[in-house]
Amino acid sequence: MDPLLDFTGKVAVITGAAQGFGKLLSQELAKRGAKLVISDINEAGVHQVADDIAATGAEVVAMKCDVSKDESCKAMVDTALEYFGRVDIGVNNAGIAHEFMPLHIIDESIMDHQFAINVKGVQFGMRHQIAQMLKQGEGAILNVSSMAGLGGAARGSAYSMAKHAVIGLTKTGAVEYGRDNIRINAICPFFTLTPMVTNFADEEKQKKMARGAPMNRLGEPKEIVAVMLMMLSPSNTYMTGQCIAVDGGVSAF
Incomplete structure (x- = not known):
């Protein structure tokens, strides 16, 4: 196997x-x-994914995790150990999205929900992952941030606020723990054909969304995961603190 793509023996914890x-x-x-x-x-759902992976012979453990709860994120790391x-x-x-709506009608409950999952969920995960990585x-x-974390997102202000916060956490963590050989990066996709998009945007809406990208289409999940x-x-040892746009050219404007 190409060393760039060889994860043999590496232990990964993945939410969502x-x-x-x-x-x-x-x-x-x-x-x-x-x-x-x-x-x-x-x-x-996550147990079904694990069953399918285990059927290939890989080692996998599945569990329920509410990332808005610190103890739930700690339990993931404890399970890995x-x-x-x-x-x-x-x-x-x-992460979660919210319905498109103008900034001036976004209320506190929407912001609280976004921050509980999209921001606290990342910080709680990082907190316990880093604690173990420091020992190692x-x-x-x-x-996982978003293009909405790199710029404005019309009618998606609460989501954009939260995804900007993810970038702040990523960059701060990279600065704090670089000397400890812990790399921390973020990926920032444009609209991609995952359930987060397809469950609320029909084909016509997807076409409108795609017009925002120079490539004039939405991303495919496999294109984002390739960059992830x-x-x-393990061979990418000098990249940290980076927030990489995978966006069909949106950031080129």
């Missing part, structure tokens, strides 16, 4: 793994030799 990026990344890491602890608020003895990779992927002397963390694999690669 019942669908979308989390599910596909779990499958791809398993193919490349990683041992996995995967979680989701959708317990039945119980089964595999370490945590090499942390992927803080779980190494590790790699990948947070590169960012997490």
Whole structure:
């Protein structure tokens, strides 16, 4: 196997793994030799993903995790230690969107929900992943932000606020823990054909969304996960504090 894509023996914890990026990344890491602890608020869904991965011969443990609860994120790391003895990779992927609406009608309940999952969920994950990686002397963390975290997102202000915060956490963590050999990066996708998009945008809406990208289409999950694999690669040892846009050219404007 190409060393760039060889994750043999690496232990990864991944949130939001019942669908979308989390599910596909779990499958791809398993193919490349990683041992996995995967979680989701959708317990039945994440156990089905784990069963499918285990059927290939890979080592995987599934569990329910509410990332808005610190103790739930700690339990993921504790589970990885119980089964595999370490945590090499942390992927803080779980997140939610909200309905498109103008900024002036976004109320506190929407903001609170966004921050509970999209911001606290990342910080709680990082907090316990980093604590273990400090003991090991190494590790790699990948947070899932968004193009809405790099710029404005019309009619998506609460989501944009939260995803900007993820970038702040990523950059701050990279600065604090670079000397400890812990790499912390974020990926920032444009609209991609995951359930987060397809469940609320019909084909006509998707076409309108695609017009915002020079490539005039939405992303495919496999295109985002390919970059996630590169960012997490054990051979990619000097990249940290980066927030990488995978956006069909949107950021070129």
